[in-house]
Amino acid sequence: MAASNTTNTSNRRMRIMDRAEYASKPKPLTFGPDELVKPAVAAMSEMNYGSVMVIDDDRKVIGVVTERDIMKKLVNGALDPSKTKLSEIMTREPRLAKETDDLVDWLRIMSNERFRRLPVVDEDGRIKAVFTQGDFVSYTWPDLMGQAKELAKASVFRNWPLFLIGGGIMLYSLLMIIVVRSI
Numbered sequence: 001m002a003a004s005n006t007t008n009t010s011n012r013r014m015r016i017m018d019r020a021e022y023a024s025k026p027k028p029l030t031f032g033p034d035e036l037v038k039p040a041v042a043a044m045s046e047m048n049y050g051s052v053m054v055i056d057d058d059r060k061v062i063g064v065v066t067e068r069d070i071m072k073k074l075v076n077g078a079l080d081p082s083k084t085k086l087s088e089i090m091t092r093e094p095r096l097a098k099e100t101d102d103l104v105d106w107l108r109i110m111s112n113e114r115f116r117r118l119p120v121v122d123e124d125g126r127i128k129a130v131f132t133q134g135d136f137v138s139y140t141w142p143d144l145m146g147q148a149k150e151l152a153k154a155s156v157f158r159n160w161p162l163f164l165i166g167g168g169i170m171l172y173s174l175l176m177i178i179v180v181r182s183i
Helices: 020-024 037-047 067-075 103-113 133-158 160-182
Strands: 051-055 061-066 117-121 127-132
Touching: 037 051, 037 067, 051 127, 061 067, 061 117, 103 133, 127 133
Parallel strands: none
Antiparallel strands: 051 061, 117 127
């Protein structure tokens, strides 16, 4: 989806690749489906990553192994990480975003479908990055603050006569308190 040329910020679309951190994101941690869980977990721990992208020989994502997969499928299943292949515990056919997709659309999808890691692929379907809900929060928090500011301004100006009347009554009340106390 291409970015819109409109000047109204509420209608402007931002592609995932338009985010400043997209270019600077570290490369995703990738492993093949036949690789064992133990070295993947060691790499996740060393790099402080919450997931591994399982890719085929053409660098296309065929699965994701998250900390939750390791806990539920490996640990809870009493599997041996030094003998279990990633393909045995990966989440197959994960949702994939294209780098040209709309950022806010994916934020909504991730929230509604309750997943936290989104592999981002190029037009050929090859892994480029992994966005997390934290990446989206860094986008939405300043945007939400800006929207709150605009709503507050709109509310004040739309109800300007009421603010003038209320302000006048408050000012009159304060002046009366001061006058009465000084007598």
